[in-house]
Amino acid sequence: MGILTKILRPVFRNAARPSGPVGRVFLAMMNRGHTPLSKWGLARLETGPDFHVLDIGCGGGKNIARLLERIPLGKVFGLDISPTSVKASVSLNRKAVLDGRADIRQGGSDGIPWPDGSFDAVTAFETVYFWPDWPASFAEVRRVLKQGGTFLICNSSTRTLSQGPSAGFWTEVVDLKDPPSEEICEALDEAGFGNIFTEAREGGGMVLRGVAAGWFQKERHGR
Ligand SMILES: C[S@@+](CC[C@H](N)C(=O)[O-])C[C@H]1O[C@@H](n2cnc3c(N)ncnc32)[C@H](O)[C@@H]1O
Known part of the structure; x- marks a missing residue:
């Protein structure tokens, strides 16, 4: 590991797990910087009111x-492994939390603290590449989804991050996996998702959508 990587790593770890004042700066930057990708990804999720x-x-x-x-009549739940992220999310959505329309908790994706079949949809923006x-x-996400519910993954990371002039920066400094979408699709399939769909975004980024298995007709698109 080069000297620059050694210096930058502790700072950029805040993208993977924001912590303290530097983590708060990263969260504010990500709220802004991820906006175009997030809006594009959210447009690919069907929701009811x-x-x-x-x-x-x-x-x-x-x-x-x-x-x-x-979802004006619904409820939004948040989960994050970082207490700094949880505080920031609660602070940004304080009114909804107080009104009982948002419930934001600390925890990891491999131990989701809600009962089976709780959600119509689960989203994961710019995060699965940090999941250990x-x-x-994915089995946990499948468990907490209702039958036929949708899991939407949205990543700016594609294999292109490990090529080109900034090769190695994201994977080494930020410490993220840089998986091809086929690898994520396979893991979704094994966890019991069907109708798996992938779409690339012009200019970078992708969404993957899977439907919680059971009644669906098992077919894939865009693979
Ligand atoms: C790059 S930030 C993305 C934040 C936000 N989704 C966005 O698009 O701006 C990644 C977030 O995922 C959280 N995270 C990483 N691994 C996690 C895991 N296994 N379970 C839950 N949250 C995790 C981090 O703490 C961090 O807040």
């Missing part, structure tokens, strides 16, 4: 706010 939606890796909470606008154990986490 009374949906219950969980956003995992909710970070600074901007996507919770966007979801609350989309996809099989355990």
Whole structure:
């Protein structure tokens, strides 16, 4: 590991797990910087007005706010492994939390603290590449989704991050996995998702959508 990587790593770890004042700066920057990708990804999620939606890796909470606008009669839940992220999400969505329209908790994707079949949809923006154990986490997402519910993953990371002039920066300095979408699709399939769909975004980014298995007709698109 080069000297520059050694210096930058502790700072950029705040993208993976924001902590303290530097973590708060990262969260504010991510709320702004991820906006174009987040809006594009959210447009690929169907919601009903009374949906219950969980956003995992909710970070600074901007996507919770966007979801609350989309489901005026529903409820939005947030989960993040970082207490700094949870505080930021609660602070940004304070009114909804006080009104009982948002419930934001600390915890990891491999131990989701809600009962089976709680949600119509689960979202994960710019976070699955930090999750340590996809099989355990995706099985948890499957468990908390209602039958036929949707899991939407939205990443700016594609294999392109490990190529080109900034090769190695994100994978080494930020310490994220840089998986091809096929690898995520396989993990979703094994966890019991069907109708798996992937779509690339012009200019970078992708969404993956899977439907919680049971009654669906098992077919794939865009693979
Ligand atoms: C790059 S930030 C993205 C935040 C937000 N979703 C956005 O798009 O701006 C990644 C977030 O995922 C959280 N995170 C990382 N691993 C996690 C896990 N296994 N379970 C839950 N949250 C996790 C981090 O603490 C951090 O807040």
